Amino acid sequence: xxxxxNSPKRHRVVSxxxxxxxxxLGNYHGVLKNWVELxxxxxxxxFAADWHALTTEYEHPEKIHYYxxxxxxxxxxxxxxxxxxxxFVQSHIPEHAELHLLFSFLTPLSWLERxxxxxxxxxxxxxxxxxxxxxxxxPVLQSADILMYKPAFVPVGExxxxxxxxxxxxxxxxxxxxxxxxxxxFPEPEVLLTKTPKMPGLDGQKMSKSYQNTIALREDPQSVxxxxxxxxxxxxxVRRTDPGEPEKCPVWNxxxxxxxxxxQEWVQTGCxxxxxxxxxxxxxxxxxxxxxxxKIRERAALYEKDPDLINDIIRSGATVAQQKARETLAxxxxxxxxxxx
Numbered sequence: 001x002x003x004x005x006n007s008p009k010r011h012r013v014v015s016x017x018x019x020x021x022x023x024x025l026g027n028y029h030g031v032l033k034n035w036v037e038l039x040x041x042x043x044x045x046x047f048a049a050d051w052h053a054l055t056t057e058y059e060h061p062e063k064i065h066y067y068x069x070x071x072x073x074x075x076x077x078x079x080x081x082x083x084x085x086x087x088f089v090q091s092h093i094p095e096h097a098e099l100h101l102l103f104s105f106l107t108p109l110s111w112l113e114r115x116x117x118x119x120x121x122x123x124x125x126x127x128x129x130x131x132x133x134x135x136x137x138x139p140v141l142q143s144a145d146i147l148m149y150k151p152a153f154v155p156v157g158e159x160x161x162x163x164x165x166x167x168x169x170x171x172x173x174x175x176x177x178x179x180x181x182x183x184x185x186f187p188e189p190e191v192l193l194t195k196t197p198k199m200p201g202l203d204g205q206k207m208s209k210s211y212q213n214t215i216a217l218r219e220d221p222q223s224v225x226x227x228x229x230x231x232x233x234x235x236x237x238v239r240r241t242d243p244g245e246p247e248k249c250p251v252w253n254x255x256x257x258x259x260x261x262x263x264q265e266w267v268q269t270g271c272x273x274x275x276x277x278x279x280x281x282x283x284x285x286x287x288x289x290x291x292x293x294x295k296i297r298e299r300a301a302l303y304e305k306d307p308d309l310i311n312d313i314i315r316s317g318a319t320v321a322q323q324k325a326r327e328t329l330a331x332x333x334x335x336x337x338x339x340x341x
Contacts, residue, residue: 011152013038013192016047016090016145019067020057023074024214025289026199026207028296029257030157032078034194035085038155044085045149045321048072051090051097055138056128056210072310074217077300088317090145095325099144100137102332103170106177107140111169115139116162143167147186148325155192159206164191178335200253202231218297221290228254228286233278234271244271244278251282258288 015035017027038044048068054061068089075087090096112118118136146154146167154164171186179185198206201213208214215224231251234244246252246268255267263284270276303309333340 010041010043012045012149013042013153013155014045014047014146014149014151014189015155016049016052017071018049018052019064019071020053021067021209021214022070022216022218024207024209024216026201026214027074028078028217029199030194031155032075032080034155034192035075036079038192039081039084042153045151045324046075046080046085046087047093047145047321048087048089049145051141052138055132055135056130058132058134059129069310072314073300073304074296076303076313077218077296077298079299082313082317086317086320087313088321089314092314092318093148093322093325095322095329096141096144096148099148099325099329099332100141102336103140103144103147103174104137106173107143107170111166112136112139115166117159139163139166140170143170146189147171148328149321150184150187150328151189152187153192154189155194157194158198161191161193164189181335183331199257200250202227202250204232204250204253215289218293218300221293224289224293225286228282228289229279231282233281237271237274237278240277241274243274246271251278251285254285254289255281258292259284 015031017023017031023032035044035046048071050064050068053064053067057064072087076082080087113136118139142163143166146164147170154167156164168188171188175182175185201207201211202215203211203213205211205213215227228251233251234246234249236242236248237244246255249271252267252271255264259267267276267281271281
């Protein structure tokens with residue numbers, strides 16, 4: 001299925017997404033659109049991070065398998081091509097877990113405690129029991145996921161930059177500790193930021209499954225239309241005749257992504273003069289999102305009809321990824337003094 005081994009030498013890219021729910025428009029604009037562009041320029045490894053899902057969903061893992069399969073359909077629907085890039089499931093490559101363990105021995109605890117998302121998510125997800133080793137240490141697993149394939153770049157959203165920086169620190173620390181025995185040091189991968197690093201959610205916050213403010217990538221059109229129609233707007237617009245301020249309205253953030261300059265000017269003028277109502281303002285956004293999703297659903301449907309094809313893509317990707325992983329782990333074991341079995 002994958003032709004990646006036969007491609008000319010290119011810089012390598014690695015990235016993944018947690019399988020904690022259905023992918024949404026934030027994932028599409030913040031990650032997948034960028035991946036689609038990258039697959040023709042780089043040697044790309046993309047993985048479904050099912051172990052990472054357990055950091056917050058370990059008490060209720062029932063749907064992780066379902067979300068993993070749905071994620072693969074979303075990737076294909078978004079335009080990723082398994083002949084141009086490698087798809088795989090994180091837990092299908094057990095070498096990731098071993099490299100995570102080995103990295104954990106040399107990663108200072110203070111490095112993990114300062115990761116911004118650690119405190120942020122613990123504060124946001126108070127209903128979950130996140131005082132676990134796995135939750136604190138998941139950036140080390142993330143570093144293992146990345147460094148296993150020795151990439152030059154990691155495409156991420158703005159909120160994940162600190163994780164890539166930690167990965168760079170772990171690579172630097174490992175290289176320093178074992179420099180006299182290393183045949184090929186770990187690279188310090190650079191960040192590739194997306195053009196739309198933060199997609200707004202229905203409530204004005206960043207769109208996130210954790211905040212329950214999302215529009216799923218292949219969500220039913222009627223559900224999408226309803227969600228946008230009931231979105232909050234500028235609180236100053238109590239009546240239709242009240243003027244508003246677009247910058248205070250969550251819907252305006254969607255216009256900045258989906259609307260042309262002409263439509264944006266129409267919104268700015270009409271909102272501030274009360275020349276248009278909020279439902280009227282939302283119509284172009286609804287139309288643009290539904291048109292975008294229709295193409296994604298059409299591409300995904302081609303694979304949805306044949307589950308065996310999805311399984312073949314996953315198995316093929318795992319074969320390619322595991323070959324690279326074994327090469328890296330063999331060198332790590334050697335320099336760390338671990339005897340071959």
